[in-house]
Amino acid sequence: MRNVALFVFVLSIFQRVFAQHSLPSPTVENVIIVTTDGLRWQEVFEGADSQCIQQIKSGEIRTRVKERYLPGGYWTNRKALMPFLWGAFAQKGRLYGNRNHHNKINVTNKIHISYPGYNEIFCGFADDKRIMTNGKKYNPNLNVLEWMNAQPGFENQVSAVGSWALFSWIFNQKSTKIAVNAAFEPFCGTHLSDEQKTLNAALHTCAHPWKDHLRPDTLTWAFAQNILEEQAPKVLFIGYGETDEYGHEGNYAAYLDAAHRFDSLVQALWNYVENSPKYRGKTAIIITTDHGRGTHNWKAHNMLTPGSDEIWMAAFVPGMEAPGEVKSSMQLHQAQFAQTIAHAVGLHFNNPEHAVAPAVYDVWVNPPTAIPAPSADLILSSGGVEK
Protein backbone atom coordinates (compact mmCIF):
# COMPACT_ATOMS: atom_id res chain seq x y z
CA MET A 1 0.00 0.00 0.00
CA ARG A 2 2.83 2.31 0.80
CA ASN A 3 4.25 1.89 -2.69
CA VAL A 4 0.86 2.64 -4.23
CA ALA A 5 0.51 5.76 -2.09
CA LEU A 6 4.02 6.83 -3.07
CA PHE A 7 3.26 6.26 -6.76
CA VAL A 8 0.07 8.37 -6.52
CA PHE A 9 1.99 11.09 -4.69
CA VAL A 10 4.77 11.16 -7.32
CA LEU A 11 2.17 11.06 -10.10
CA SER A 12 0.39 14.04 -8.61
CA ILE A 13 3.67 15.97 -8.63
CA PHE A 14 4.28 15.10 -12.30
CA GLN A 15 0.72 16.07 -13.16
CA ARG A 16 1.24 19.38 -11.41
CA VAL A 17 4.52 20.11 -13.17
CA PHE A 18 3.08 19.01 -16.51
CA ALA A 19 0.00 21.17 -15.98
CA GLN A 20 2.16 24.24 -15.41
CA HIS A 21 3.77 23.80 -18.79
CA SER A 22 0.68 22.94 -20.81
CA LEU A 23 -1.81 25.51 -19.72
CA PRO A 24 -4.71 26.26 -21.99
CA SER A 25 -4.54 29.79 -23.29
CA PRO A 26 -6.74 32.09 -21.30
CA THR A 27 -9.80 33.06 -23.29
CA VAL A 28 -11.12 36.04 -21.39
CA GLU A 29 -10.93 39.56 -22.74
CA ASN A 30 -11.11 41.49 -19.47
CA VAL A 31 -9.70 41.27 -15.97
CA ILE A 32 -10.89 43.09 -12.86
CA ILE A 33 -8.75 43.17 -9.71
CA VAL A 34 -10.38 44.08 -6.39
CA THR A 35 -8.64 44.61 -3.05
CA THR A 36 -9.80 45.52 0.43
CA ASP A 37 -7.00 46.81 2.60
CA GLY A 38 -5.78 44.66 5.45
CA LEU A 39 -8.70 42.23 5.77
CA ARG A 40 -7.39 39.12 7.51
CA TRP A 41 -7.79 35.62 6.10
CA GLN A 42 -9.09 34.67 9.53
CA GLU A 43 -12.26 36.71 9.06
CA VAL A 44 -12.66 35.62 5.44
CA PHE A 45 -12.45 31.88 6.20
CA GLU A 46 -13.48 31.67 9.84
CA GLY A 47 -15.91 34.56 10.12
CA ALA A 48 -16.00 37.02 12.99
CA ASP A 49 -13.66 36.25 15.90
CA SER A 50 -15.72 35.67 19.06
CA GLN A 51 -12.80 36.65 21.31
CA CYS A 52 -12.37 39.99 19.54
CA ILE A 53 -16.13 40.58 19.80
CA GLN A 54 -15.96 39.80 23.53
CA GLN A 55 -13.53 42.69 23.94
CA ILE A 56 -15.97 45.24 22.50
CA LYS A 57 -16.69 47.53 25.44
CA SER A 58 -20.25 48.58 24.62
CA GLY A 59 -22.68 45.84 25.59
CA GLU A 60 -25.22 47.13 23.09
CA ILE A 61 -22.78 46.97 20.18
CA ARG A 62 -21.44 43.61 21.36
CA THR A 63 -24.95 42.16 21.28
CA ARG A 64 -25.68 43.58 17.84
CA VAL A 65 -22.44 42.24 16.39
CA LYS A 66 -22.97 38.79 17.91
CA GLU A 67 -26.49 38.57 16.55
CA ARG A 68 -25.40 39.71 13.12
CA TYR A 69 -22.12 37.88 12.63
CA LEU A 70 -22.14 34.89 15.01
CA PRO A 71 -25.40 33.12 14.21
CA GLY A 72 -24.01 29.61 14.58
CA GLY A 73 -20.97 27.46 13.80
CA TYR A 74 -17.87 27.93 11.70
CA TRP A 75 -19.58 27.69 8.33
CA THR A 76 -22.62 29.81 9.07
CA ASN A 77 -20.58 32.53 10.78
CA ARG A 78 -18.34 33.19 7.78
CA LYS A 79 -21.37 33.25 5.51
CA ALA A 80 -23.03 35.75 7.84
CA LEU A 81 -20.00 38.04 7.51
CA MET A 82 -19.47 37.61 3.76
CA PRO A 83 -22.69 36.22 2.32
CA PHE A 84 -21.86 36.85 -1.32
CA LEU A 85 -18.33 35.46 -1.22
CA TRP A 86 -19.54 32.27 0.50
CA GLY A 87 -22.73 32.18 -1.57
CA ALA A 88 -22.88 32.87 -5.29
CA PHE A 89 -19.14 33.55 -5.70
CA ALA A 90 -18.03 30.29 -4.04
CA GLN A 91 -20.36 28.40 -6.39
CA LYS A 92 -18.40 29.59 -9.43
CA GLY A 93 -15.00 30.86 -8.24
CA ARG A 94 -12.27 29.58 -5.93
CA LEU A 95 -11.03 30.86 -2.59
CA TYR A 96 -7.38 30.38 -1.65
CA GLY A 97 -5.58 31.03 1.63
CA ASN A 98 -7.29 29.03 4.38
CA ARG A 99 -4.31 28.09 6.52
CA ASN A 100 -6.43 25.58 8.43
CA HIS A 101 -5.97 23.44 5.29
CA HIS A 102 -2.31 24.44 4.81
CA ASN A 103 -3.47 26.44 1.82
CA LYS A 104 -1.27 29.49 2.24
CA ILE A 105 -0.59 32.81 0.58
CA ASN A 106 2.14 35.05 1.98
CA VAL A 107 3.54 38.42 1.04
CA THR A 108 7.26 38.23 0.26
CA ASN A 109 8.11 41.79 1.27
CA LYS A 110 9.42 42.09 4.80
CA ILE A 111 7.63 45.34 5.64
CA HIS A 112 4.01 44.09 5.85
CA ILE A 113 2.35 47.45 5.29
CA SER A 114 0.27 48.82 2.44
CA TYR A 115 2.51 50.46 -0.17
CA PRO A 116 5.00 47.55 -0.18
CA GLY A 117 2.00 45.19 -0.53
CA TYR A 118 0.44 46.99 -3.49
CA ASN A 119 3.89 47.31 -5.10
CA GLU A 120 4.27 43.53 -4.77
CA ILE A 121 0.78 42.82 -6.16
CA PHE A 122 1.21 45.01 -9.22
CA CYS A 123 4.97 44.89 -9.90
CA GLY A 124 5.49 41.19 -9.26
CA PHE A 125 8.32 41.45 -6.73
CA ALA A 126 9.07 42.93 -3.32
CA ASP A 127 11.26 46.01 -3.22
CA ASP A 128 12.25 46.30 0.44
CA LYS A 129 15.11 48.68 -0.28
CA ARG A 130 13.05 51.36 -2.02
CA ILE A 131 9.43 50.77 -0.89
CA MET A 132 9.64 50.72 2.89
CA THR A 133 6.95 53.18 3.98
CA ASN A 134 3.55 54.55 2.98
CA GLY A 135 5.16 57.89 2.11
CA LYS A 136 4.00 59.89 -0.91
CA LYS A 137 6.81 58.78 -3.17
CA TYR A 138 6.33 57.83 -6.81
CA ASN A 139 6.89 54.15 -7.43
CA PRO A 140 10.16 53.58 -9.30
CA ASN A 141 9.02 50.12 -10.47
CA LEU A 142 7.08 49.21 -13.61
CA ASN A 143 3.62 47.96 -12.64
CA VAL A 144 1.61 45.45 -14.65
CA LEU A 145 -1.25 47.89 -15.31
CA GLU A 146 1.08 50.43 -16.90
CA TRP A 147 2.78 47.66 -18.88
CA MET A 148 -0.57 46.25 -20.10
CA ASN A 149 -1.69 49.71 -21.20
CA ALA A 150 1.29 49.76 -23.56
CA GLN A 151 0.45 46.42 -25.20
CA PRO A 152 -1.35 46.29 -28.59
CA GLY A 153 -5.10 46.24 -28.09
CA PHE A 154 -4.86 47.48 -24.49
CA GLU A 155 -3.98 51.14 -25.11
CA ASN A 156 -6.28 53.36 -23.02
CA GLN A 157 -8.03 50.21 -21.84
CA VAL A 158 -6.61 50.19 -18.29
CA SER A 159 -8.05 52.06 -15.29
CA ALA A 160 -7.45 52.15 -11.55
CA VAL A 161 -9.84 53.56 -8.96
CA GLY A 162 -9.29 53.45 -5.23
CA SER A 163 -10.35 54.80 -1.87
CA TRP A 164 -6.77 55.52 -0.73
CA ALA A 165 -4.91 58.65 -1.88
CA LEU A 166 -1.60 56.76 -2.14
CA PHE A 167 -2.75 54.89 -5.26
CA SER A 168 -1.76 57.98 -7.25
CA TRP A 169 1.83 57.44 -6.13
CA ILE A 170 1.76 53.64 -6.22
CA PHE A 171 0.64 53.72 -9.87
CA ASN A 172 2.98 56.57 -10.67
CA GLN A 173 0.27 58.96 -11.81
CA LYS A 174 2.86 61.62 -12.62
CA SER A 175 4.16 59.74 -15.62
CA THR A 176 1.82 56.84 -16.32
CA LYS A 177 -0.73 56.82 -19.13
CA ILE A 178 -3.26 54.75 -17.22
CA ALA A 179 -6.29 56.52 -15.74
CA VAL A 180 -5.97 56.65 -11.93
CA ASN A 181 -8.78 57.99 -9.75
CA ALA A 182 -7.82 57.94 -6.07
CA ALA A 183 -9.49 59.22 -2.90
CA PHE A 184 -10.90 62.71 -3.47
CA GLU A 185 -9.61 63.29 -6.98
CA PRO A 186 -12.49 64.25 -9.31
CA PHE A 187 -13.10 63.01 -12.82
CA CYS A 188 -11.19 65.39 -15.08
CA GLY A 189 -11.87 66.57 -18.60
CA THR A 190 -13.92 69.08 -20.53
CA HIS A 191 -16.70 66.72 -21.58
CA LEU A 192 -17.89 65.22 -18.32
CA SER A 193 -21.24 63.44 -18.25
CA ASP A 194 -23.97 64.57 -15.86
CA GLU A 195 -23.30 61.54 -13.68
CA GLN A 196 -19.58 62.29 -13.54
CA LYS A 197 -20.38 65.85 -12.47
CA THR A 198 -22.70 64.48 -9.76
CA LEU A 199 -19.97 62.12 -8.54
CA ASN A 200 -17.44 64.96 -8.46
CA ALA A 201 -19.88 67.01 -6.36
CA ALA A 202 -20.33 64.06 -3.98
CA LEU A 203 -16.62 64.22 -3.18
CA HIS A 204 -17.31 67.49 -1.39
CA THR A 205 -20.53 66.52 0.34
CA CYS A 206 -19.69 62.98 1.48
CA ALA A 207 -18.38 62.16 4.94
CA HIS A 208 -14.62 62.61 5.45
CA PRO A 209 -13.95 60.43 8.50
CA TRP A 210 -10.32 59.96 7.43
CA LYS A 211 -9.79 63.49 6.15
CA ASP A 212 -8.44 63.52 2.61
CA HIS A 213 -6.51 60.30 2.53
CA LEU A 214 -9.39 57.84 2.24
CA ARG A 215 -12.71 58.11 0.41
CA PRO A 216 -15.69 56.06 1.66
CA ASP A 217 -15.69 52.69 -0.16
CA THR A 218 -19.27 53.01 -1.40
CA LEU A 219 -18.31 56.22 -3.23
CA THR A 220 -15.29 54.46 -4.74
CA TRP A 221 -17.67 51.81 -6.12
CA ALA A 222 -19.87 54.56 -7.60
CA PHE A 223 -16.79 55.93 -9.40
CA ALA A 224 -15.81 52.40 -10.50
CA GLN A 225 -19.28 51.71 -11.85
CA ASN A 226 -19.18 54.91 -13.86
CA ILE A 227 -15.78 53.91 -15.28
CA LEU A 228 -17.23 50.53 -16.30
CA GLU A 229 -20.22 52.18 -17.95
CA GLU A 230 -18.56 55.11 -19.67
CA GLN A 231 -15.03 53.85 -20.36
CA ALA A 232 -15.54 50.05 -20.38
CA PRO A 233 -11.86 49.24 -19.79
CA LYS A 234 -10.46 45.77 -20.43
CA VAL A 235 -8.45 46.00 -17.22
CA LEU A 236 -9.77 47.62 -14.05
CA PHE A 237 -8.41 47.79 -10.51
CA ILE A 238 -10.74 48.73 -7.65
CA GLY A 239 -9.06 49.31 -4.28
CA TYR A 240 -11.16 49.58 -1.12
CA GLY A 241 -9.76 50.71 2.21
CA GLU A 242 -12.19 50.97 5.13
CA THR A 243 -11.30 47.58 6.63
CA ASP A 244 -7.76 48.74 7.39
CA GLU A 245 -8.83 52.10 8.86
CA TYR A 246 -11.23 50.53 11.33
CA GLY A 247 -8.63 47.88 12.15
CA HIS A 248 -6.10 50.54 13.18
CA GLU A 249 -8.79 52.33 15.17
CA GLY A 250 -9.31 49.11 17.14
CA ASN A 251 -13.01 49.23 16.28
CA TYR A 252 -13.76 45.56 15.67
CA ALA A 253 -17.48 46.11 15.12
CA ALA A 254 -16.81 48.71 12.40
CA TYR A 255 -14.06 46.48 10.92
CA LEU A 256 -16.59 43.65 10.57
CA ASP A 257 -19.19 46.02 9.13
CA ALA A 258 -16.61 47.24 6.59
CA ALA A 259 -15.83 43.63 5.59
CA HIS A 260 -19.57 42.96 5.24
CA ARG A 261 -19.94 46.12 3.13
CA PHE A 262 -16.97 45.08 1.00
CA ASP A 263 -18.73 41.78 0.34
CA SER A 264 -21.80 43.68 -0.90
CA LEU A 265 -19.59 45.81 -3.19
CA VAL A 266 -18.10 42.66 -4.69
CA GLN A 267 -21.64 41.43 -5.25
CA ALA A 268 -22.54 44.72 -6.96
CA LEU A 269 -19.53 44.31 -9.26
CA TRP A 270 -20.48 40.70 -9.98
CA ASN A 271 -24.04 41.74 -10.84
CA TYR A 272 -22.70 44.47 -13.09
CA VAL A 273 -20.47 42.01 -14.94
CA GLU A 274 -23.28 39.45 -15.29
CA ASN A 275 -25.60 42.06 -16.79
CA SER A 276 -23.10 43.54 -19.22
CA PRO A 277 -22.70 42.08 -22.73
CA LYS A 278 -19.11 43.37 -22.80
CA TYR A 279 -18.10 41.67 -19.55
CA ARG A 280 -20.39 38.65 -19.03
CA GLY A 281 -18.54 35.38 -19.66
CA LYS A 282 -15.42 37.25 -20.80
CA THR A 283 -14.06 38.59 -17.53
CA ALA A 284 -11.74 37.19 -14.87
CA ILE A 285 -12.08 38.60 -11.35
CA ILE A 286 -9.24 38.46 -8.82
CA ILE A 287 -9.87 39.59 -5.23
CA THR A 288 -7.17 39.91 -2.57
CA THR A 289 -5.60 42.14 0.07
CA ASP A 290 -2.31 43.99 0.53
CA HIS A 291 -1.32 42.38 3.87
CA GLY A 292 -2.78 40.52 6.80
CA ARG A 293 -3.01 41.68 10.40
CA GLY A 294 -1.67 40.22 13.61
CA THR A 295 -2.85 36.76 14.57
CA HIS A 296 -3.25 37.92 18.17
CA ASN A 297 -2.94 41.69 17.77
CA TRP A 298 -5.55 42.13 15.03
CA LYS A 299 -5.35 45.93 15.21
CA ALA A 300 -1.82 46.11 13.81
CA HIS A 301 0.21 44.89 10.87
CA ASN A 302 3.94 45.39 10.46
CA MET A 303 7.20 43.47 10.35
CA LEU A 304 7.08 42.90 14.12
CA THR A 305 3.51 41.59 14.28
CA PRO A 306 3.26 37.85 13.47
CA GLY A 307 0.54 37.07 10.93
CA SER A 308 0.84 40.36 9.02
CA ASP A 309 2.30 38.55 6.01
CA GLU A 310 -0.62 36.11 5.65
CA ILE A 311 -3.14 36.93 2.93
CA TRP A 312 -5.90 35.30 0.83
CA MET A 313 -7.32 35.39 -2.67
CA ALA A 314 -10.66 34.78 -4.38
CA ALA A 315 -10.45 34.13 -8.11
CA PHE A 316 -13.02 33.62 -10.83
CA VAL A 317 -12.33 32.67 -14.42
CA PRO A 318 -15.28 31.76 -16.70
CA GLY A 319 -15.49 27.99 -17.02
CA MET A 320 -13.68 27.32 -13.76
CA GLU A 321 -14.30 23.82 -12.42
CA ALA A 322 -14.13 22.65 -8.80
CA PRO A 323 -15.29 25.97 -7.37
CA GLY A 324 -15.34 26.87 -3.70
CA GLU A 325 -12.68 26.78 -1.02
CA VAL A 326 -9.40 25.20 -2.16
CA LYS A 327 -8.53 22.78 0.62
CA SER A 328 -5.27 21.30 -0.62
CA SER A 329 -1.79 22.08 0.65
CA MET A 330 -0.34 24.96 -1.34
CA GLN A 331 2.02 27.88 -0.92
CA LEU A 332 1.36 30.94 -3.05
CA HIS A 333 2.91 34.40 -2.86
CA GLN A 334 1.65 37.92 -3.33
CA ALA A 335 4.32 38.60 -5.96
CA GLN A 336 2.51 36.13 -8.26
CA PHE A 337 -0.52 38.40 -8.69
CA ALA A 338 1.07 40.70 -11.31
CA GLN A 339 1.74 37.87 -13.77
CA THR A 340 -1.64 36.31 -12.88
CA ILE A 341 -3.37 39.55 -13.92
CA ALA A 342 -1.48 39.64 -17.23
CA HIS A 343 -2.00 35.91 -17.91
CA ALA A 344 -5.78 36.30 -17.44
CA VAL A 345 -5.98 38.14 -20.76
CA GLY A 346 -3.30 36.14 -22.54
CA LEU A 347 -0.31 38.43 -21.89
CA HIS A 348 3.07 37.69 -20.35
CA PHE A 349 4.29 40.56 -18.16
CA ASN A 350 7.90 41.30 -18.92
CA ASN A 351 9.88 43.85 -16.93
CA PRO A 352 13.34 44.26 -18.53
CA GLU A 353 14.73 45.64 -15.27
CA HIS A 354 13.55 43.00 -12.81
CA ALA A 355 12.36 39.39 -12.71
CA VAL A 356 8.62 38.96 -12.13
CA ALA A 357 7.18 36.05 -10.13
CA PRO A 358 5.22 33.39 -12.12
CA ALA A 359 1.42 33.45 -12.33
CA VAL A 360 -0.78 31.40 -10.02
CA TYR A 361 -1.27 28.62 -12.55
CA ASP A 362 -3.75 26.72 -10.41
CA VAL A 363 -6.36 29.33 -11.27
CA TRP A 364 -6.43 27.98 -14.84
CA VAL A 365 -6.14 24.28 -14.09
CA ASN A 366 -9.34 22.26 -13.80
CA PRO A 367 -9.57 20.96 -11.20
CA PRO A 368 -6.81 22.54 -9.02
CA THR A 369 -3.74 20.31 -9.15
CA ALA A 370 -2.13 21.10 -5.84
CA ILE A 371 -0.48 18.25 -4.01
CA PRO A 372 -3.13 16.92 -1.61
CA ALA A 373 -2.48 17.61 2.05
CA PRO A 374 -2.40 14.70 4.48
CA SER A 375 -5.76 14.43 6.14
CA ALA A 376 -4.17 15.01 9.54
CA ASP A 377 -3.34 18.52 8.39
CA LEU A 378 -6.95 19.57 8.66
CA ILE A 379 -7.00 21.59 11.83
CA LEU A 380 -10.01 23.83 12.08
CA SER A 381 -9.43 26.39 14.74
CA SER A 382 -13.14 26.71 15.47
CA GLY A 383 -14.19 23.12 14.79
CA GLY A 384 -17.44 22.23 13.08
CA VAL A 385 -18.72 20.38 10.06
CA GLU A 386 -19.26 21.95 6.65
CA LYS A 387 -22.85 22.51 5.66
Ligand SMILES: [Zn+2]
Ligand atom coordinates in the same frame (compact mmCIF):
# COMPACT_ATOMS: atom_id res chain seq x y z
ZN1 LIG B 1 -2.88 48.19 3.87
Ligand SMILES: [Zn+2]
Ligand atom coordinates in the same frame (compact mmCIF):
# COMPACT_ATOMS: atom_id res chain seq x y z
ZN1 LIG C 1 -2.85 49.61 7.80
